[in-house]
Amino acid sequence: MVSGRGTRFVIIANPTAGRRDNTAYARKVARLLQAGGAESTVAFTTRRGDAESIAGKALSESSGESGARLCIVACG
DSSP, X not given: OOOOXXXXXXXXXXXXXXXXXXXXXXXXXXXXXXXTTOEEEEEEOOSTTHHHHHHHHXXXXXXXXXXXXXXXXXXX
16 A cells, blocks of 8 residues: 555545445545545535535645645545
């Protein structure tokens, strides 16, 4: 497995999508990433367009970070 150090993960989850509890799943993924040394946050959507807004905000915030990697993960 590649180390998560130096990478920031933003997990965007739709808590009402699919048949699974995406809330618990997204939080579990974040904990696993943190255990591997990565910075990770979870953001939950509440309406149409939220995922795009969250991703756009993460991209604009990361543009000022030199050498940092950003990984946006969709869950749900």
